[in-house]
Amino acid sequence: MTANHSTVPVLPDGLVIVVKRECETCRMVVPVIAQLRESGTVVNLYVQDDPAFPDGMDVVHDADLSVSWHHDIETVPTVMRVSNGVEVERTVGWVRDEWERVTAVSGLGPDLPAFRPGCGSLSVDPDLVDRLRVRFGGSVLSARRVDVADLEDEFEAMFDRGWTDGLPVVPPTEQRVMRMLQGTTRAPSDVVAVVPPDLVEVTVEKIAINAVMAGCKPEYLPWVIAGVEAVCNDTFNIHGVLATTMPVGPVIVCNGPGTRAIGMNSGMNVFGQGNRANLTIGRAIQLVIRNVGGGRPGEVDRATHGNPGKISFCFAEDEIGSPWTSLATSRGVAPDTDALTVFPGEGPRCVVDQLARDPESLTNTFAACLRTLHNPKSVLAFDVIVVMGPEHARVYADAGWDRERVLEELHARLQIPGDELVRGAHGIAEGVPERLRGVTLPKFRPGGILLVHAGGGAGLFSAIIGGWANGEVGSQPVTMTVTR
Amino acid sequence: MSFVNTNNTVLLDPTNERRVATMERVGRPESLRGLTVGLLDISKARGDVFIDRLEERLSEMGADVRRYKKPTFTKPAPVDLRHEIATHCQVVIEALAD
Numbered sequence: 007m008t009a010n011h012s013t014v015p016v017l018p019d020g021l022v023i024v025v026k027r028e029c030e031t032c033r034m035v036v037p038v039i040a041q042l043r044e045s046g047t048v049v050n051l052y053v054q055d056d057p058a059f060p061d062g063m064d065v066v067h068d069a070d071l072s073v074s075w076h077h078d079i080e081t082v083p084t085v086m087r088v089s090n091g092v093e094v095e096r097t098v099g100w101v102r103d104e105w106e107r108v109t110a111v112s113g114l115g116p117d118l119p120a121f122r123p124g125c126g127s128l129s130v131d132p133d134l135v136d137r138l139r140v141r142f143g144g145s146v147l148s149a150r151r152v153d154v155a156d157l158e159d160e161f162e163a164m165f166d167r168g169w170t171d172g173l174p175v176v177p178p179t180e181q182r183v184m185r186m187l188q189g190t191t192r193a194p195s196d197v198v199a200v201v202p203p204d205l206v207e208v209t210v211e212k213i214a215i216n217a218v219m220a221g222c223k224p225e226y227l228p229w230v231i232a233g234v235e236a237v238c239n240d241t242f243n244i245h246g247v248l249a250t251t252m253p254v255g256p257v258i259v260c261n262g263p264g265t266r267a268i269g270m271n272s273g274m275n276v277f278g279q280g281n282r283a284n285l286t287i288g289r290a291i292q293l294v295i296r297n298v299g300g301g302r303p304g305e306v307d308r309a310t311h312g313n314p315g316k317i318s319f320c321f322a323e324d325e326i327g328s329p330w331t332s333l334a335t336s337r338g339v340a341p342d343t344d345a346l347t348v349f350p351g352e353g354p355r356c357v358v359d360q361l362a363r364d365p366e367s368l369t370n371t372f373a374a375c376l377r378t379l380h381n382p383k384s385v386l387a388f389d390v391i392v393v394m395g396p397e398h399a400r401v402y403a404d405a406g407w408d409r410e411r412v413l414e415e416l417h418a419r420l421q422i423p424g425d426e427l428v429r430g431a432h433g434i435a436e437g438v439p440e441r442l443r444g445v446t447l448p449k450f451r452p453g454g455i456l457l458v459h460a461g462g463g464a465g466l467f468s469a470i471i472g473g474w475a476n477g478e479v480g481s482q483p484v485t486m487t488v489t490r
Numbered sequence: 491m492s493f494v495n496t497n498n499t500v501l502l503d504p505t506n507e508r509r510v511a512t513m514e515r516v517g518r519p520e521s522l523r524g525l526t527v528g529l530l531d532i533s534k535a536r537g538d539v540f541i542d543r544l545e546e547r548l549s550e551m552g553a554d555v556r557r558y559k560k561p562t563f564t565k566p567a568p569v570d571l572r573h574e575i576a577t578h579c580q581v582v583i584e585a586l587a588d
Contacts (some may be wrong), residue, residue: 147502149507151500163501169505178503212506219504246562298505301507428507
């Protein structure tokens with residue numbers, strides 16, 4: 007390889023035409039190029055594939071596609087007029103009028119049709135583009151290169167280095183990372199956040215590397231970046247969420263049209279297996295915490311049990327089928343805006359009610375189930391996400407209950423007499439201090455129930471995701487918009 | 491295409507690439523008598539019960555005990571608090587409850 011692949015080659019003055027033999031239109035315009043040269047016009051002819059094409063003509067072989075790459079040649083033939091090293095005009099394919107305008111020569115190709123589309127440039131060939139991106143743009147990557155020996159299995163090598171969450175990861179090669187970075191407009195060197203517990207600045211590049219390993223597509227990257235930013239701050243307090251002995255991890259609820267554009271699941275089996283976007287976005291965020299932040303189980307992560315969602319727990323809200331405004335909108339984001347909300351959550355549990363056809367009865371079921379969260383005698387300490395299944399939501403929609411009404415009725419049913427909550431009551435040592443006997447206490451603080459609409463169309467079920475120490479002493483849910 | 495091909499796979503390091511500085515631990519004192527011992531309460535429920543008892547025992551042994559408390563157990567101790575403890579104490583006991 008030659009020294010500096012990122013240097014943009016300067017174009018010579020006059021006409022610059024880029025062709026390849028493989029392209030039928032390029033072969034068709036060979037007489038026109040000859041005609042231009044005969045007219046005394048300076049024609050600098052670059053050929054991408056075969057330096058012997060066109061037969062007998064002086065050409066420059068753009069062997070490494072450096073000229074094509076740096077001058078954004080997407081179609082061949084491309085004709086450019088260059089003055090003082092600067093491109094002033096360009097046309098692509100064969101359009102006689104356009105060629106005559108750019109070359110300032112008339113009567114070109116009299117025997118040819120007036121128009122014929124060109125072909126794809128080799129520099130944008132899907133089989134080559136990843137390699138070219140590394141070759142000409144790879145210098146933007148600053149991560150340490152790790153050589154894996156010929157006889158070493160790269161998957162095992164990544165396990166050995168402690169880079170994985172216990173499942174295999176995709177090897178983060180330069181080509182894959184450069185492709186991943188196409189998913190964002192942000193510079194690879196941009197610092198996104200300071201990641202606990204080691205409090206290390208994380209760049210877009212490091213996030214992209216971990217996103218590759220998690221199995222993300224480039225279009226998922228903005229969601230991963232937003233997720234990392236959303237958890238790495240004093241409000242969400244990922245340090246505490248990681249370090250706690252409780253079984254919680256970041257639960258990521260995604261909203262907006264972008265969730266549908268990248269194919270996220272908000273329906274059947276919404277928390278389960280089978281959807282690449284759901285699984286890999288959440289996994290990538292966790293890999294960043296592990297690899298960049300240094301947060302590993304048994305070290306700063308002290309969870310007694312943990313939960314399988316600590317590998318990945320990420321899903322989209324079903325907004326299309328929802329009778330309500332979305333979670334993100336309820337938290338101040340404009341409708342139809344891509345956003346995600348992070349919540350320190352345990353695994354989901356099921357709420358079954360197959361008989362309720364009126365909202366009061368169904369709300370009673372929800373309240374009774376929510377009452378038991380973490381401990382039936384625990385109050386105010388934890389928030390919760392209620393993931394309402396579509397068949398349950400329909401009961402509320404038919405009765406005309408909006409989001410606010412549902413939450414209001416739930417909170418009203420979760421006001422608990424202190425007599426039932428004090429230590430020792432019901433034969434349970436756990437509870438609130440004796441002085442709170444006679445005081446009515448709410449199970450959840452105001453705003454402590456987050457309502458989300460998701461799940462398959464069949465099944466009179468919903469889900470509850472219990473939270474962790476809430477408020478300023480613990481973790482607050484954080485909502486963040488997602489931008490490319 | 492004139493690409494150099496090798497069979498080696500080159501991966502990009504996903505970690506923070508930091509080399510952690512190691513610091514020598516201060517030597518264990520022969521006796522606590524006359525030393526300032528910091529007791530850091532991390533603000534977990536009933537941690538104070540344990541620390542109260544420690545304070546009693548350490549005071550009996552002739553140590554000058556100072557109490558400190560983190561604002562919340564869920565977050566690292568603020569840097570100012572760590573500095574204050576390091577400035578005033580020769581020995582620190584950080585108690586975890588659960």
